[in-house]
Amino acid sequence: MARYVRIIALLILGLSLIGCVPQEKYNALKLERDRFKEQLDAAQVEASAARAEADSLKNQLAALLGAGNNKDSQLTNLAAQNQDLMRQLADLNRRYADVMNRPVEAGNALPPDLTKALKDFADANPDLVEFDPARGIVKFKSDVTFNSGDATLAPRAASIIDRFAQILKSPAAQGYEIIVAGHTDNVRVTNPETIRRGHKDNWYLSAHRAISVGNELQRTGVSPSRIAVTGYADQHPVASNATEAGKAQNRRVEVLILPQTVKLAPSGAAAADEEMPAAAPAKKATARKSPAVKKTTPAALPDVTPTSTGAPQ
Secondary structure, X not given: XXXXXXXXXXXXXXXXXXXXXXXXXXXXXXXHHHHHHHHHHHHHHHHHHHHHHHHHHHHHHHHHHHHHHHHHXXXXXXXXXXXXXXXXXXXXXXXXXXXXXXOXXXXXXXXXXXXXXXXXXXXXXXXXXXXXXXXXXXXXXXXXXXXXXXXXXXXXXXXXXXXXXXXXXOOOOOOEEEEEEEEOOOOOOOOHHHHHOOOOXXXXXXXXXXXXXXXXXXXXXXOXXXXXXXXXXXXXXXXXXXXXXXXXXXXXXXXXXXEEEOOOOOOOXXXXXXOOOOOOOOOOOOOOOOOEEEOOOOOOXXXXXXXXXXXXX
């Protein structure tokens, strides 16, 4: 009996030992399965993030390609505009040279009644205005027309230019083109306030002064379709810059009344209240004998910001 009891006990012990092994393996497999599931979940999250990043990069690439095409279009348009401006610059410089090279012995450049009106105008304002009848040029002296280093018209100068505009609108003159050309002496612009307000050098200052005169002519009714403005800095002196008197002569704004007549715009197409475009000067890429020029068309030309006095112009 005792022998049977021992056998049964051994069987029970064996069965209990056999049952423990599968449970441990089960637990180990379960832990491993949970670990793999966690790794799978993490991989799925990373894959989703990678897909989102790939989509974002794809969109960015498409935007860059689109911008590149747009840039090419803009560059083509800018190149065409530059070619047109260069053509206008060459034409304006040619016409300016033609007027300046006109021989004095050729006689007066303008009709007698217009020449007389301009001569009377200059004689009435000798401290501010000079008139060259052989070339049809009215010169405004910058030292009286503007403050030093400034491009804003002095009140008296504006009033005199208004009277000049009445002559330009008269039947004798209204068919002529007008070039407003600014000039300076050869003293560099160094006043920090003058530079800060936009007159960075003599090119800018001469052009801005021409713009001011052109704006005043337009304001008083001269059609902008007749007007072109340019700045020549110190490139066309009429006297030596070695003396103060010579420098004063070189600081001027010329209004050239061109002998050739313009094609007048149809009624309503070029009204007197049209506005002129901005003509911010730009230096030449090569020699500085060809100035910054803007041929005016019927668009808006901004007011020139005045500068404080003290610059050497």
